[in-house]
Amino acid sequence: MCLPLLRRQLLNMSYKVLLCTAVVLAAAVSADKPNIVVLFADDLGFGDLAVYGHPTSTTPNLDKMAKEGLVFTQFYSASPVCSPSRVALLTGRYQTRSGIWPGVFGAASTGGIPHNETTSAEVLKQAGYATAIVGKWHLGVGKNQTYLPTNHGFDYYMGIPYSHDMCPCLICFYPNQACFDKCRTGDTPCPIFENTRIIKQPADFTTLTATYTNAATSFIQKNAAGKTPFYLYLAYQHTHHPQFASKEFRNSSIRGTFGDSLSELDWSVGEVFKTLESSGVADNTFVFFTSDNGPSLTRQIRGGNQGLLKCGKGTTYEGGMREPAIAWMPGKVTPGRTMELAATVDVFVTISKMGGGKIPTDRPIDGVDMAPILFNNEKSNRDFYYYYPFGPNPDDGVFATRYKQYKAHFYTKGGLAGKPYRDEDCWGSTPKTKHDPPLLFDLVTDPSERHPLSGKVYEEIIKQITDMTMKFNKEMTWHESEIHGSNSSAMPCCKPGCSPFPTCCACGQEIQQHLFSPALELL
Template sequence: MKLLRLCVASLVYLLVQGSATPQAKPNIVILFADDVGFGDLSVYGHPTSSTPNLDKMASEGLLFTQFYSSSPVCSPSRAALLTGRYQTRNGVWPGVFFSPSVGGLPLNETTIAESLKDVGYKTGVFGKWHLGVGKDNEYLPTRQGFDTYMGIPFAHDMCPCLVCFYPKAPCFDQCQTGTTPCPLFHNEEIVQQPVDLTEITATLVKGAESFINSAVDQKSPFFLYMSFQHNHHPQFAGKMFTNSSIRGPYGDSLSEMDWGVGQIFQFLKNAGIDDNTFVLFSSDNGPSFVRQIRGGNGGLLRCGKGTTWEGGMRVPGIAWWPNKIRVGRTMELAGTVDVFPTLMSLAGGKLPNVTMDGVDMAPILFGNKKSGRSVYIYYPSSPDPKLGVYAVRWNQYKAHYYSNGGLAPDFYPDEVCRGNYSLHKYNPPLLYNLHNDPGEIYALNVKDYSNVMKQIDDAKSAFEAGMVWGESQMGRGLNPQYEPCAKPGCTPFPDCCTTDGVSEILRPDMSIAFV
């Protein structure tokens, strides 16, 4: 009898094991900030920022100290994130897209969303796009692999009449003229124009919740790209966060973004999928100094947005996946261009058959191993094929071949960060040891580091020899008729491009199914 019981128990065990489903593909969430600098988050050392949810994410995950964007401005950096290729390859140069831009992220470029769809993922983007709209919405996310899109397709400072979002504060931003009001898209339909920025974060967060729940109901893995408008100028926050931070308008806006991050984590927990979800937080570029104290902070790094100094391109990076990703800090070299190959490794997807600039970050994330890269390339906000690469990092050393000013005002203490600082060529290059001198204050004597400079020169030459510049999408110009308008063909254009009221998508219950 005992033997019979043992046989039955063994059979049950084998049946259960045989019927067990394989490990599900991980859900993927990218939380992407706008103009949030290396020194803006409390976990990165800012003394008056309040970012408890990002702090918690960092305490439970892996915090990068050497994480980079591909560009010091947003359109090219977002293109590189989604394609794993430098903006010079995919044509998103020079500068950024505007509301009437003719061009956009080329449709022959393969995005993360397209590759994940091929392996069964639901895909959604909520928030800022800034990779073009074009004629008849030809460059919107729905044409680039995303099942669902809700958000503003460009930066909110590109809209007319930037209102005062702080009722008890002076208005610092002037009205712009000649452009349509900022639209809020749901897929390819404009559902609000002008968008209410004081409500948009709650709207997008609620939309993301519905997207997550829909994917869970369909038992489908999902890719959520949560692209915040925060903390681009003009600063804004909803009623709950206005005048809530001792850091002022920037702190209020940062707190609202952090709240949104916390909501996403709560949705994952409520759905019971937090233990099978990979989450990455980063920023599109360094902090903007154009609004001075109402702008971001690069911490101990030099300069900010618009420059190839460290403050322009080294950004926060936090990875999270409970019981999978190691907890702590890493000083290994990585960047947003590495996200695509990493996600394909996690999801079992295939990389497109093109030159990729990213490398898989798995050795850093899942073990205490070295990065797959030793070189990082710095292009300016407006690359020029005649000049090529502006700076190169090799291991801890960085050489500047060129530099130009960024968005800092003309009285900014460091002249190389100022908007009026013209293009400079350095011969010999300016060389820094970033491990000892992350602020790029003390240039090394190049003659004493000839072996290092040879390594950097060789890396630069090898990279540029393999660079095939994509056709400039910004070079295709502007066409005011391509500006998003809720009432196509209305007159007088663009003044008439407004919606009357809001559509169902903006009702408080947000009762809509995302498919």
Template sequence: MEFVIVGFSLLALCQAAALPNFVLLFTDDLGYGDLGFSGHPSSLTPNLDWLAAHGLRFTDFYSTSPVCSPSRASLLTGRYQTRSGIYPGVLYPGSIGGLPLNETTIAEVLKPLGYATAMMGKWHLGYGANGTYLPTRQGFDHYLGIPYSHDMGPCRNLTCFPPDVKCFGICDVGTVTVPLMKEETITQQPVDFIDLEDAYSHFATEFIRNATQKHQPFFLYYPSHHTHYPQYAGWKSVGRSLRGPFGDALLEFDSTVGNILKTLKETRVLDNTLVFFTSDNGPELMRMSRGGNAGMLKCGKGTTYEGGMREPAIAYWSGVIKPGVTHSLSSTLDILPTFARLAGAPLPKVQLDGVDMVDILFNHGTGQRKAMFYYPVDPSEKYGVFAVRMGKYKAHYYTRGSAQSDTTPDKDCGLFTPLTYHDPPLLFDLESDPSENYRLNVKARPELVSVLQNIKDLKDGFEASMQFGESEIRKGTDPKLAPCCNPECSPKPQCCRCGTTL
């Protein structure tokens, strides 16, 4: 019990002395097996490896969706994407909808306490008419980034790796080139990928320095474009990894992490800052070696198998969080309640799906999360959740493959694997079989009957509480809403060009 007392006294001491700072690092399409500390033999991630060695590493951490926009909505609101309407699929440059403004983000939870808030990187929660859904409308004081995924624009003629290596593939066509925004203004279109990460690194440094000079607590959210396709990297990272373009992109993200840590140390706030790292969904296996690696986990992006939604995660707080490994069940949903509790901020007066992780972080305890519910890319009230994890057990009620996990030898993962209902559900022990290879035989083990019943009870209770919000994505798209730095120009989208340097 001694560490319990020490942990909570440290928490009280930190709150009494100064409000803690928060840095939230969020990669894109990164697999469970992609990092150096998770065993990849050729990934070069020295700063993430350092965080893992000196922080608390999660082995059973989940996003809420196997694709981008919905997983980001749940991260920032602590609510399943079905409640906020960020389904099915993802938002596009001309999407009419976005994360509803009545949803409360982490930034909006912290701002009333005097926090400076900033975001750099990939938003992907809507642009809308006149920038209705931009981060600056959702609690962030400052924003530098791309408002959606950086493959949502023509990329054939853009340079991804210096000096002149063009981006791999064609990305989307028929829409505007990818813009870079500062606050609500487009500063460059198309974005210069070569210098983009340097701009992010400089933005983070300036934000942290300005906040600390003002003695102001801060929240920095960095949802990176790395390692989503098409991969890119600047001069400092290109060719340095043994893993090729994917490895160079991952190294560039890792280098920005290192710069953030260096800045926190130089400004003497490292001891009062919680740094949390995780990813939005699993690897896009259809890209093969350019798409990431799920390690021992089954399938990847687009599926509700473990490879699609189970993510690497690290919590680091120098001198406060004891280094180690936790097997406690946790989720991106839990980040908002955790930050709120540590800052002493009231929770939004809505139904949250997240629970705070303080017991896990400070005591290496089991935490409050009882279950994880797996929604597919296109959730519906008709089918409900596809799978449920309770403790070490996972039950699949529906399974389906995905184009984004195609090309793998596993027939369960691919595009042509149809939606299949399972009655009784497929049951797996994820502690002994994280790869979901060996279905448990309930008939041969009668004690599992009660396990399935308990899982069903959790599922029924959760689904009874779920109120699906109006789908923001089904509101459709309007090409006129796609961001253009010269809105009156013609012909579009070709004329939407501006800026030459970051």
């Protein structure tokens, strides 16, 4: 009688041990999947943040992130303009491979990011992550919203799908202060989408950042409570022109309207960090902050600042593509500053590996893993980087190539600055110039690209860079341009077919009544 009882007790104990072991293993697996937050600013220059040397910027939350995290000094976007830089961030591939060239998508564009591209959201979703994008998409809307984020791996989307200067602006600052820049009167008002549905049109810029922040923090809270690993891509409209700010941030900065916009962005970053802390997930969350391209110098003091770098948005000079970047993860990311070379295409590879996702092997991936820089204070996996201009084409190939500390310009062209700007190399009217032999700079000793190298050093370096560039150009496969057409019928409108178009496209109550619909509750 005792033996069967003892046997049952032993079996019960074994079951409990196995059950406890399974729970511990499950917890370990969950802990191995860090939460991931990518914060993406718009038109923010290398010299705009206090941590990068601006004397009058007020960015206490980004300053704190920088103090606790790793500050990059050699970090690059894939393009000096919006749409191509965003596709590179999300796919780990140069924009030429995706067809996001020669310009950017507009409100009436009929194309978008190809469906056969694999985004970081798709990779991480397959690895068990909840995924969301809040803010600016700028990779197409399309007929029946076919190109919006929920068709590219994101479980949830809320935001304006393109730059907010691509629609008529009503009010930018509280109370009732119109935007400074002229806005397009022929396009539909700025729509705010939730997934594939317009929930408000036109957007209210005086509450827009709060709306974005509420959506982002709610997503964090929801998934932290459910112990689901999450990937949040928070793509701000700030600090793109026309700048805007809420009542709380209007006239809050001595930098004027740009400073107000930047301060509001910094506040939102702080709210994200507060939510990570209050939700108990800060210690297991990787946060990365950067910008899509350099400052819009044509707006002068309202367009941002590139610091000591040459030119800005629209050019392949350093000011157009070298960006502020900060990585943060307590106890994991090594605090300090790094001069190691990295780029937006590397974000895809880094977070995909971090989350245990499977990186596609059926296509070229241009990104490399930043883990050695982030976690081990080691050398970068990248020795070179290629610069594509605002309007690339296969005949020219890349405009410039960086190899270690050296940069060779094969072509140069003006950007988006106007004639009041003192450097005519940056003017929009400055034509494309082919350099044969190429210009060569040492960016460690001359980050402003003022003193071209010559002599023995030049001869030793330029052949190696030229051969490498010719090989890259030859092997690059250019996808047919997706920025190929536009039609007014493609403009987002919450009342399709209404009249008079486009001013009739107006609907939506207060955003708060629509936010966090059943679509978000499912995450």
